[in-house]
Amino acid sequence: MDLYEAIKRRRDVRSFYKGGEISDDVLAKILMAGHLAPSVGFSQPWNFIIVRDMEKRRKIKELAMKEREKFREELSEDRKKIFDNVKIEAVLDTPVNIAVTCDPTRFGPHVLGRRTIPETCQYSSVLAVENMWLAATSEGIGMGWLSFFMEEDVKKILEIPNHVKLVAYLTLGPAEIPERPELEIFGWGKRMKLSEVVNEESWGKPARRELVEKLEKVRI
Incomplete structure (x- = not known):
């Protein structure tokens, strides 16, 4: 799969996982793709926390379900009907979850290029996420980005230090990657x-x- 094909096929996958595991070889390639991302001032602020423990994952899923209900209550009745068909997470449906963080103190305090726009620290970790997504797509691995939680709640579960930001919580597994985005399929947008x-x-x-x-x- 060439670069443009991977970009075109990349999806936020929540509903099309087909079971099975991710080999350590493939997982290592996906993580290396993330680690090769560009970062402001060559700061490499990311850590990748692989989460397989089911107790931790169940706690994170519970957080997501609570936030889903809060979000649902804010919707109009028409939007609720659409949203009820939308799957927001695959925390327990996938063999691997990965949390991607950003440590603003790494190689600090004077990180080249970050004085005027400190947010570039987090942007760098987001670039790592996109690299991982493209690599996963090329390997036939679906990836989903879960955001239905309060950051501090998940940081406690994963024992992430206070000064470190949780940038992304990802779910990965072998998948039939759909031709169109799931939210387009379900009529959300x-x-x-x-x-x-x-x-x-x-x-x-x-x-x-x-x-x-x-x-x-x-x-x-």
Whole structure:
């Protein structure tokens, strides 16, 4: 699978896992892909916590279910009907969960490039997540990003130090990766046109007509 194909096929997978394990060889390749991500000031702020313990995972799932209900109560009745069909997590359905963190003190306090935009520490860990996602896709491994929890609750379960940020909680397993995003399949939303999100020179200024034509036609 080439790079563009991996980008096109990458999905946030929650519903299409087919059972089975991830070999240590494949897991190591996915983690190395994350570790090779770019980072501001070459700070490499990430740690990858592999979570297999079912008791910890059940606690995290319980947190997610509570937050799901809170979110559901905020929706209109029409949106509730759609949301009731949406699966938000696969914590217990997958052989491996991985927490990705960001340590802002690593190689600090003077990290090159981070003085004016300290958030680039977390952005760096997010880039590691995307690298992992593309690598997993190329290996036939589905990945889902769980965000229905309060960060501090999961940090306690995983014994993450106070100064370290929890950036992502991921679920991974062999999967039939769907052709379209799950939220599009369930009718929650649809992908915007590329030409709708490209500006030139300043916010809100449309791209040149010649470029818009290319944006409308481009396929990868």
